[in-house]
Amino acid sequence: MKQTRKRRILIVDDSEMNREILTGILENEYDIVEAEDGKKAIAVMEEGLYSFSIVLLDITMPELDGFGVLQVMQQRNWLKELPVIIISAETSDEYIGHAYEMGVSDYFSRPFDARIVNTRVRNTIALFERDYIDQVTGGCNRKEFIRRVSRSLKEMPAKTDYVLLFFNIKNFKAVNELLGVGGGDKLLCWFYQRIIYSRFDPIETSRIESDHFACLIEAGNLDYDYLTEFCNFNYGKEKRKMHIYSTCGIYYIQENDVSVTGMIDRAKLAKGYITDEYLKPYAIFKNDMKDTYVDEMEICSEFEEGIVKQEFQVFYQPVVDARTGKIVSAEALVRWLHEQKGWISPGQFIPALEKGGYISQLDRYMIEKVTGCLNQRRTEEKRYPYPSIFLGWTSTMKICWSGSCGD
Numbered sequence: 001m002k003q004t005r006k007r008r009i010l011i012v013d014d015s016e017m018n019r020e021i022l023t024g025i026l027e028n029e030y031d032i033v034e035a036e037d038g039k040k041a042i043a044v045m046e047e048g049l050y051s052f053s054i055v056l057l058d059i060t061m062p063e064l065d066g067f068g069v070l071q072v073m074q075q076r077n078w079l080k081e082l083p084v085i086i087i088s089a090e091t092s093d094e095y096i097g098h099a100y101e102m103g104v105s106d107y108f109s110r111p112f113d114a115r116i117v118n119t120r121v122r123n124t125i126a127l128f129e130r131d132y133i134d135q136v137t138g139g140c141n142r143k144e145f146i147r148r149v150s151r152s153l154k155e156m157p158a159k160t161d162y163v164l165l166f167f168n169i170k171n172f173k174a175v176n177e178l179l180g181v182g183g184g185d186k187l188l189c190w191f192y193q194r195i196i197y198s199r200f201d202p203i204e205t206s207r208i209e210s211d212h213f214a215c216l217i218e219a220g221n222l223d224y225d226y227l228t229e230f231c232n233f234n235y236g237k238e239k240r241k242m243h244i245y246s247t248c249g250i251y252y253i254q255e256n257d258v259s260v261t262g263m264i265d266r267a268k269l270a271k272g273y274i275t276d277e278y279l280k281p282y283a284i285f286k287n288d289m290k291d292t293y294v295d296e297m298e299i300c301s302e303f304e305e306g307i308v309k310q311e312f313q314v315f316y317q318p319v320v321d322a323r324t325g326k327i328v329s330a331e332a333l334v335r336w337l338h339e340q341k342g343w344i345s346p347g348q349f350i351p352a353l354e355k356g357g358y359i360s361q362l363d364r365y366m367i368e369k370v371t372g373c374l375n376q377r378r379t380e381e382k383r384y385p386y387p388s389i390f391l392g393w394t395s396t397m398k399i400c401w402s403g404s405c406g407d
Contacts (some may be wrong), residue, residue, distance in 0.1 A: 006031045007053035007125065012041040012069065013087065014061040018110065022056060022087070025114045026121065038064025042072055045082070051151040052082055053125050057104075059088040059095065070102040079103040081147070083128040085121065087112075136185050137192040137207050145206030146260045149216050152203055153260075159253045162203075163219045166249040166267035167195070167231075170277065172211035175242070187235060187244070194233075199226055214264055219252065224282070231281035247274050248282040272355070299349050300356035302338070307365055311337050314369045332370045334362065 008031045013019050016036070023032045033052070035041040038061055045052070059066035066086065073079050083105040088095070091109050099107055105124045108116065132144030140148060153159055169175070169191060176184035188207060195205050195215055200222065202215035231246045249271030251263050258266070270285035306312060312334055319329040336344040353359045 008033060008051050009121070010035065010041065010044060010052050010055045012036075012038065012055060012061070012066070013058040015058070018058070018087070018112075021112055022117065025112065025117050029118070029122075037061050038066065038069040041069055045073075045078065048151065048154050049078060049081060050147040051154060054121060054128075055082060055084045056087050056121075057084050059086060059090055059099070067098070067102065070099070070104065074103060083124050085124060134207050137189050139192055139196075140204070140206050142206060142208045145204055145208065145214060146264075148204045149260045149263075152216065153253070159255050159257060161219050162253045163217050163222050164251045164253060164263045164267050165200070165202075165215050165217060165222075166208075166251070166264060166271055167191075167213040167215075168247050168271060169211040170245040170247060175244070178242075179240075190235065191246070194230075198230060199223070200230075208264065212268070214267065222250070227282055228280065232278070245277060246281065247271050247277050249274075250282055250284045252284070296352035296355060299344070299352040300358060303349075303353060303356075303358050303361075306336060306338065307361070309339065311339060312362070312365060313337055314366065314373070316373075332366060334366055 006029070009026060010033050011019050011022050012035045013022075014036050019034050019036075023034070026032060030053075033044060035044050040063075041055070041057070042064070045055075057066045057069060064072075066088070070079075070084065073082075073084070084103070086096075086099045086104050086107040087110065088107070089110045090096075096107050105128065106120055108120060129144070132140055132147070134141040149164075153162070156162065169187070172184065172187075175187055179187070188211065192205065192207055192213065195202060195213060200215065200217045202217050205215040206213065208214045227248060231248055233244055233246075235242050235244050249267040249269065251267040251270065253263060257263065266285045266289075269289055270283045273283040273289060274281060313336075315333045315335060317331045317333055318327040319331065320326065321328045334346065336346075336349055338344050350359070353362055
């Protein structure tokens, strides 16, 4: 079991004696960082906002007073990320009311009572962190995971020694339907614990959303053979044992890297490039994946306009009976002639539309075009086939002739 890391407290007070008293009260339970004025406090928070669990803030200080610090924290939305308790000798209703209006969580005055200080600091942190707990697993949620990983990476001498893994339980909807919502939640809790106690030895772990999990690990703990075994597992008791598959996107962290949110997005993006989830249920993020993703999003965003503008064209490729030399069927092939980009390869737009959920719309478009062509031939009293149509993943249609194809 890992040793639990102490929470960090930022004490901001221009009085060295007051800082020493509070440090003496709190240092057994917390790591303490001190700032003697408001400007230094802002600089400390800029460097590592997510590393702190709470700020104890004096009001009357040189350079920048407590209200000035609160104003900066409001402007930067820091008060949503970090609770503040005012520590001051000021006890007037005007001071206290103004502090609460600015978004502080609590207010206590000097002289300090050790029991009261400990209790109110502990309770304030606990109340604030309720918003960071995942209600299913009991672990941290996405927001808290981002806070913790940001804090951890700031403390690490070499970020390149670490990896972010993004897991997805496959077909979880079917599990919910079979076991019920309660049973599905138990599987999520079980999988969360499975990650925590795995050989990955994660530094931080979270259920990011639904059936998606993320963890930060040391690069040396990532063994691909073990990862393959980890992603496929049996769950449940003998009579109701289920084989569960999961997939994993891998992002190797770089120096001067993107935000933690960006890291999660990249690992999630890599997961989408898994080609055989049974033999190799993981994929490593590469920079060209991002470029491909942007291209795919652009294709999807322009697809419906392309349909309206009739940019998708149908070409008929005859199929000839080798024995008779007669045309017995035809394949209807779709091609995209973009008004600005020219011809776009089906190998590019078909996979993008499949991922984006637009492929059925393209199938319907093809059916309308092909049946329209057949109806036109019938109107013109030309020979036409009975439309026996087969839709394939390449959005081709095979049209079987009732006889040979004539003009």
